Amino acid sequence: MRTIGKVAVVGVLVAGAVVARHVWKRMPPYEVGLHEQVVSASVDPKHVEGPRIGNCPMFPADNVWNTPVDGLPKDKHTEAYIDLIGPMHKVHPDFGSNLLSGIPYSFIAEGTKRVPTKFEYADESDQGRYPIPPDAPIEGGPSSTGDRHVILIDQRRCMLYELYAAKPQPDGSWKAGSGMMMDLTSNALRADGKTSADAAGLPILPGLVRYDEVAAGEINHALRFTVPHTRNTYLWPARHKASSDPNPHLPPMGMRFRLRADFDITKFSPTNQIILKALKKYGMILADNGSAVFISGVSDKRWDDDDLHRLSLVVADDFEAVDESDLQLLPDSGRVDPVSIVHN
Numbered sequence: 001m002r003t004i005g006k007v008a009v010v011g012v013l014v015a016g017a018v019v020a021r022h023v024w025k026r027m028p029p030y031e032v033g034l035h036e037q038v039v040s041a042s043v044d045p046k047h048v049e050g051p052r053i054g055n056c057p058m059f060p061a062d063n064v065w066n067t068p069v070d071g072l073p074k075d076k077h078t079e080a081y082i083d084l085i086g087p088m089h090k091v092h093p094d095f096g097s098n099l100l101s102g103i104p105y106s107f108i109a110e111g112t113k114r115v116p117t118k119f120e121y122a123d124e125s126d127q128g129r130y131p132i133p134p135d136a137p138i139e140g141g142p143s144s145t146g147d148r149h150v151i152l153i154d155q156r157r158c159m160l161y162e163l164y165a166a167k168p169q170p171d172g173s174w175k176a177g178s179g180m181m182m183d184l185t186s187n188a189l190r191a192d193g194k195t196s197a198d199a200a201g202l203p204i205l206p207g208l209v210r211y212d213e214v215a216a217g218e219i220n221h222a223l224r225f226t227v228p229h230t231r232n233t234y235l236w237p238a239r240h241k242a243s244s245d246p247n248p249h250l251p252p253m254g255m256r257f258r259l260r261a262d263f264d265i266t267k268f269s270p271t272n273q274i275i276l277k278a279l280k281k282y283g284m285i286l287a288d289n290g291s292a293v294f295i296s297g298v299s300d301k302r303w304d305d306d307d308l309h310r311l312s313l314v315v316a317d318d319f320e321a322v323d324e325s326d327l328q329l330l331p332d333s334g335r336v337d338p339v340s341i342v343h344n
Helices: 035-043 078-085 211-216 270-281 305-313 338-343
Strands: 010-014 017-021 092-094 117-119 150-154 159-164 174-176 178-183 223-227 256-259 284-289 294-296 319-322
Touching (some): 078 319, 092 305, 159 174, 223 270, 256 270, 270 305
Antiparallel strands (some): 159 178, 223 294, 256 284
């Protein structure tokens, strides 16, 4: 789901009248390239291997998405956040065997042409031609009235392209609400205040539950989730807010939660235990306004929907917010502080 808070606006005085416009400025990232992986390998060997997608890393191994948070302190606002989310709201895997559920992604075939792409939120989107095939999978299918995310990966360049509200046009071009290009080998974040294809200004792909990961026996990254109401601010690594509500008891975008260490997962299937172990070790990052405790994943015919539904035995009250402030090294980088990793 999206909200009118998708794009932040401020009043600007123009010709004696106050006119609303976007004021977020695009700034170059502080970090780009493979060098972060070399640094992480020399500082902390435990984090050399990170998640991968095809031939590419899913960001460097020392990226915040790929960092365990089971040793970090509990956030002092946990109880207030859970109370407003709703303690008895059940976890809902927002994916399954129905190929119209979940958020799809696809690899860009060699020879795919870059096509003109126009954005509703142009000043918060990465401009340029996007390599979108005419049959690119759209979240919810071609007739969807939902978020219509399109996620594409260029394995030759290790580039990620994500679109929100994407619609193909008769002339071969595309229109979308917003769009983002991101280097999968880099820890660079979006410019501060800029959205992405997600309300929090985060990439969607690294937070999805993928069947192949579960089949391999481990999910080694944080997951993406939504709640109905958020505060009018955001925490690192998020870059954008989607609310005007200042209530301090509402969680901000980017807030990370983890399944409590004492939660008993032995009653769940091996498949669900893998997902729950990831929620204990890596947690989940609040990325958008939507239904309560909906966890995002990729549709796949191999999912057992009845088994996934048993995750609803887990409720919001089984989670706690995480204080990951010590992990931040630079404000515009997703690389975690290697000293904090060692000490936690």
